[in-house]
Amino acid sequence: MPETVIQMPAGFATQMVNWQRQYGRQSLPWQNTQDPYRVWLSEIMLQQTQVSTVLDYFARFLHKFPDVAALAAAEQDEVLALWSGLGYYSRARNMHRCAQDVMARFGGVFPRHAQDLQTLPGIGRSTAAAIAAFCFQERVAILDGNVKRVLSRVLGFADDLAVSKNEKQLWQLAEKMLPEQAADMPSYTQSLMDLGATLCLPRKTQCPACPVQPMCKAFENGTPLAYPVKTRKLKRSSATLWLLWAENAQGQVWLHKRPQKGIWAGLFCLPVFDTEDQLLAAWPQGQNVRYLEPWKHVLTHRDLHLHPVRLSGSVHAQPAGDGQWVDAAAWPDLGLPAPMRSLLSSL
Numbered sequence: 001m002p003e004t005v006i007q008m009p010a011g012f013a014t015q016m017v018n019w020q021r022q023y024g025r026q027s028l029p030w031q032n033t034q035d036p037y038r039v040w041l042s043e044i045m046l047q048q049t050q051v052s053t054v055l056d057y058f059a060r061f062l063h064k065f066p067d068v069a070a071l072a073a074a075e076q077d078e079v080l081a082l083w084s085g086l087g088y089y090s091r092a093r094n095m096h097r098c099a100q101d102v103m104a105r106f107g108g109v110f111p112r113h114a115q116d117l118q119t120l121p122g123i124g125r126s127t128a129a130a131i132a133a134f135c136f137q138e139r140v141a142i143l144d145g146n147v148k149r150v151l152s153r154v155l156g157f158a159d160d161l162a163v164s165k166n167e168k169q170l171w172q173l174a175e176k177m178l179p180e181q182a183a184d185m186p187s188y189t190q191s192l193m194d195l196g197a198t199l200c201l202p203r204k205t206q207c208p209a210c211p212v213q214p215m216c217k218a219f220e221n222g223t224p225l226a227y228p229v230k231t232r233k234l235k236r237s238s239a240t241l242w243l244l245w246a247e248n249a250q251g252q253v254w255l256h257k258r259p260q261k262g263i264w265a266g267l268f269c270l271p272v273f274d275t276e277d278q279l280l281a282a283w284p285q286g287q288n289v290r291y292l293e294p295w296k297h298v299l300t301h302r303d304l305h306l307h308p309v310r311l312s313g314s315v316h317a318q319p320a321g322d323g324q325w326v327d328a329a330a331w332p333d334l335g336l337p338a339p340m341r342s343l344l345s346s347l
Helices: 012-023 036-045 051-064 068-073 076-083 090-106 125-136 145-155 164-176 182-198 217-221 276-282 338-344
Strands: 237-248 253-257 287-291 295-298 302-313 324-326
Touching: 012 182, 036 051, 036 090, 036 125, 051 076, 068 090, 076 090, 125 182, 145 164, 145 182, 145 217, 237 276, 237 338, 276 302, 295 338, 302 338
Parallel strands: 237 302
Antiparallel strands: 237 253, 253 324, 287 302, 295 302
């Protein structure tokens, strides 16, 4: 079957640039800067995370790690502690490794071209393009989830993006739609992000306010919500986990560091067990057994049914396995998964 011929909308880039400069978001703390460290930090944090959530984390990271050298010199535990609650912790681990690579391979200076930025840990094609476009005005296309939605609707691109060759074609079309002037790249790149975040939404569109509505094929067809097309659905799974909340006579909590792979990798955590019997066997000296209210913690592809059990014991007894007693004043500064932080905060 021959590929569908897509007609390029005339004046798309110009219209988007003009709209962004007049109506787009202008006051986000990572905007109006050509500092690649700040742009990179924001791009990593904004992956899978709302702007409103990122704002506070972004400010705290800059206060603690004002530049790439400071981040590279930090311990991973410091980075994870500051990231705690933001989720998708592989982003934080890759971010720390990336900072170290920038120092070791590029003398502490982020490379100017997307192709080189892609060689750094945690920086994919779209993120590399965003940094290069915002900071160095390189003519490269971004294609994150929001932008796929915007462009597929404008172009009427109905091929299944779960198929790699179709996604590759959309990349090629995105490159053809770039503005001719490199100086327009920051505004153009931001315009795509703004349109996808404010008007061209997944389940609701505000077509009357859209700057490119007259050239949008999806609007013309009356089916904007039919785009983008992606048939492959991620399968959800579930697991039941038992959490040992062990506390000694001094009010210290027993925490251990999770392995570097798997759920909550590299984070401090209450010991996790597959069954109630395994949990109780891990600390036979534990007394005053209290079964706390279980709850469901939702991850991207998995539901975790968490069953916390609280036990107390003497200073000299400790649960089996690796771990350490941590003072109540100390654990808030550790890298903890959100459900562990929430649970311990109920002390």
